[in-house]
Amino acid sequence: MYRCKMLCLALLNLLLVLPLWAANDEAGRTPNDPLDQGGETCAQAVAITTIPYCDFGSTAGRVNDYPVPCQTGSAAPDVVYTMTPPVTAVLSFSLCGSDYNSALTIWRGCPSAGGVIICCSDNVCGDDACCTNVTLLPNVQYFIVVDGGVAPNAGNYTLNVVQGDNCPTTPCQNTCPYPDLDSEPNDICAGGGGVFACGDTVCGYQELGANDYYYFRVLGPGCQSVTIDVFGDDTPGFPPFGQGLNPEVTLYDAGCNAISSDFNSGTGEDARIDSLCLVPGTYRIRVSGQPQATNFGPYIIATSCTPCPCPDSCEYENRDVEALNGTCGTFNPPMICGDTLCGDIVTVNDVDWYLITVVGPGLIRLKIDIFANDTPGWYPFGLGLDPMVRLVGAGCTTILGVDTAGGVGEDAHLEICLTQGTYNIQVQQEDFTTGPYILATSCEPCDTCPYPSFDIEPVNDDCGTFNHILHCGDVVCGEIDGGDTDWYVLQITECTQLFIDVLGDDTPGFYPFGQGLNPAVELFNAACSGGLYGDQNSGVGEDAQLTTGCLDPGIYMLHVIPEFGTQGPYILFIGCEQCQCDAPCVVACPDTANLENETCPSFPDTFNSGCDNQPPRFLPLFCNDMYCGTSYSDPSYTDSDWYLLRVGDPSQVRVCVNSEFNGYLSIYEPGGGLNPCNQRDLIECLPIVGCQGGQCISVCLNAGLYMVEFTPTGLEPVNCWDYVLWTACSPCEPLVCPAPDSLVIHYPDTVLASDPETDIVLYWNAIPGATEYRIYRSSDNNSPVIVTPANYVGSTTNTFFVHGNVIAFGGNDIWIYEIVAYCGTGAIPCDEVSTAIEPEKPRVITPRE
Structure with missing residues (x-):
């Protein structure tokens, strides 16, 4: 027997924006060389x-x-x-x-x-x-x-x-006297770029819309106070002066988690990260234009390091009194915006609460940082804690925000816009870790977007590679004004599943909330000709949340559009998760097999979608047939393939699948009436493990029509991967068992229940010859079908079943149970015989008040 579980889850005057090809090599030029000077005509x-x-x-x-x-x-x-x-x-x-x-x-x-x-x-x-x-x-x-x-x-x-207004008098002003380590390609943090260390000065050239990454080594012994200058357009005495670049510099740890960033702390608009105490190791430095969409030119990176004491204790006040701040309430340690405190998660069960007061007027953006194991330069660095932070409303019932890894590495960072009032901050561990932490808070008016904007009008009104390039993890601001639409270029460097949020009028705690925009988002191919995914309102309220399948590396076009003539600001989040583009194995299609011939992906499936669509559509399936099929799954859509199996005589039927992905194989007996999907009964279901060869259901079936379904589990993306499905039939003599004549649902039960307040106990009479009883449950009182893989609860060989922890106080859920008895016999010449016996109509119970 098999257990089966299925989870259903304005116009701007711009400085020159030119495509930047290889920079001129000035060193080898000579006058009168016709390759180095203007043409004749x-x-x-x-x-x-x-x-x-x-x-x-x-x-x-x-x-x-x-x-x-x-x-x-x-x-x-x-x-x-x-x-x-x-x-x-x-x-x-x-x-x-x-x-x-x-x-x-x-x-x-x-x-x-x-x-x-x-x-x-x-x-x-x-x-x-x-x-x-x-x-x-x-x-x-x-x-x-x-x-x-x-x-x-x-x-x-x-x-x-x-x-600009400049008449250079020197031959080739962009000549830099320091080593040029800007070795392309070096536009992603994951790899590429030159290597330098404390005290080095290097040259580079920032191309339009690009990033330049470098490896930066901090050498021991001991910690070093690091200063990083990026000289661009505004620092006199250096060659890039007056040549256009307003630089931004970001320092990352070796795992590409941002540590510090700056775009105007140097001379003028040049960038400087000043006196950051770092432990020895390899870091990443990124240089980009600010704003990236219109800014480019030469730059110089200058670094200096001096010894600094590695922190060994917390220098801030500790209000973490373990006997007092373990639960939410008004008695917890008070805080105000700007406070920085020390704390310690001493056991995995330890939870620390703080009471913070936010003062208006208007909306205030509260920023909460939990510095723990992963933020260099802070005392808790390397001491073990992986923190989680929650912000809870004044009544201790409403969670307003949660973060586990929004800071450096696995440290937490939470930003949310709030009205004036008192709120609760909760700090706890993740992944069974313990250790000290620093809780830092700050507040600022929530009247502007805290992220950079690359919504350059009217440049990004049209689709094309000239638009700003976004990458995984980017967060940007934009605005729809007067019915315009905004295009971005999205570059992914590995097989990736995208999670894209466009926060507009309806997501509390973010700047655009209540400002009018009802956004939608679309994803296109690089040629702007094929729409791949779209969403209008899967986020909070009418805000957009787009989830894709597994995408190949490359360039995609992202389109933010208004709905119903709305306008206003938005925040665009690019979330990514690595996935597998190609199937983990190859299942070859035999030459003699039939072909499913369905377009993949197909939205919606009008080919062999079976009971998933109306009217139902099936491919014909007979004994000893074989099909080669393809399937697809992403978080918003799963392609199920259905076949209509005709059995001419009572037979032992084997339905087998060899698949490149994990899935569920099911056989149903059609219901009565014109629609075979209504009142259908599940005969057998088998989880199929991908890349493990052929796996089969073997059942004795009477002559007639049956429905066979094969579907991905929906638990991971399936990117048009292949499977082979086949049937084989042989004689059998199924044993028919009598049906049970009663089903008692007992609540509260004081005999078998571990907790009479929350457990339900089912009792039924024994069925002669039964070797297994399977329990199914549904909360849909209007559904005619209860016995489905999604409703499977468990199985037993007893005539009772304890369903634990299902009753919640104050709930009004309705649960419908159905028990199916399976009878087996050792006398029939086949691998396994399973005949489904239906009990009497189940009874409905509701939890007590």
Whole structure:
């Protein structure tokens, strides 16, 4: 016999945003090299594809192809560059520092084909030319002509193209005197990037929308106070000064958990992480633009380290009085926003409560950090505790927020927006850990979104790779205003199941709550042509929560849209869980098998969905048939495949499955009436273990029609994986047993029940020949089918069954029980004989008040 369990589960003027290809290699260039300088005419113009851009060459020996309108009688030779920006750009073009009397013209369109002059320059920096603050329109081709004075003049030139109002005079201002460790690919924390240590200074170039990761080593002995500077656009005296990058720097531990981040604590808008005491080890540093969607340019990372004492005790007040703060209530230690306290979980059963007062006006964002085993630089680091934090309402009945690993590593971090009042904080352990902790709180007005925004209008109104790139774990802010929609690029680097939340008007405790937006979210392929998943209201209220199946690594497009004309701010959370894209084994399809031929995935399944849809649809199945099928499962949808089995004579029927995934194989007897799914009876069910070869149900069946179902368990994603199902039949003589004539549901029971207040005891009369009794239970008083895998409770060989801990005080649940007797015989020549015998109609009970 088999047990079976089934779980059902605005328009902005932007700085130049160009695709950034490989940076120019200045070191090996020489003047007069035709590969390193402008072309002769518009047709041979050299494309400018990186900003800042620097090139040098010579006009000597070239031809005078184009005029200089701001000169009279110009006859100097010239060379040509071209640029087609994808968005509006404001740039400066400089020939300052060239070796001859230079001139410069910029044209919209080629000069010889009706082009329009937009800048003509001569003698701006000495006898050299510079065009500043030139506005270039998106998707329009421009030509930059390096020319000479009237004499005519020719010679070696240096062309710099930079953002903003700037006329560089040095050849190639983006040259950095320190080692360049920005070795691509290094855009994910999981791997890649150069290695440096305390005291090192290195160079890099931040490309548009990208991240640069490095390995950073803190060497012992002892802890080190680490300072990390990232010099970008605003620090004078360093080569990146004035070249556009506003940097952000983030420090991670070796497991890619963020420790500290900054984007403006240095000079101007440059970044600095200052005096962070770290234990020796390997860390990760990330450099990105701020904002990432429009910011790029060169940078320098400078690090310094000095010894610091490794903390060995908690320096804050300890209000964790074990005899007093073990339960929720107004008697617990008081706190206010900004307090930092010490505590200790001394046993796995220890729970610490604190009473915190939040003062308005308006909504206040309360931030709670529990620093324990995983946060470097704090006393509890490495001392064992894996903490959990809960925020509970004033009455100790409503849980407002929970976190277990929102901080560094497995440490806890919780943020929630609250009205003025008193609340309860609970700290406890996870995974049977103990140890000290530090509880830190802070408050700020909840009138702005605490996460970065990459909702750059109107750039992200359309689908495309030019939009901001999101990764697993990112949280960003956005706003739907005036009916627009927002697109993002989502990059995943391994097989991943996505959990995407869009919090709008209906999720309490977050900034957008009550501000009007009813969001929906869609996931598309990289080509923007195929919708893969979508959701409108699976989150709190009408907010969106999208769960996908297992996705292959690659680029996807994420679309946030309003419903019913609503508008307002939103917060977008990208949650990820690693999964298995490919099946863990290969189940080959025999050449002689029939093919299911169902599209996978199919939403909805209109092919062989059986009793899952109306009208029911089945594939025909006979004795000695074989089918090759494919199935799919994600948290919101499971594809069940149904077959209609015709048995011509009483037979011992074996239904077998060899599958690449875990599933349930079931045989049903159809119900009466026009719909065979109504009043159907489960004859047998078998859990199928994937990649374990053929596994079979063997039952003696009378002649007639039966329904066979094979479905994934729904407990893990199944990404269109394969199975083979086949049947075999042989003669048998089933033994028919008499049906039980009574079923008594006893509550409260003082004889067999362990707890008469919560246990139910079932009694029935013995069935001659019965070898097993199976118990099923349903809470659906309107369902005609109780005997299903989902309703299976347990089995016994006795004539009684204790169902423990099912009655709850104050509940009004209705439970319907059904007992099925199975009779076996050793005389029948087959593996196993099971005949389902139905008892009398079950009785309904309700818990007492």
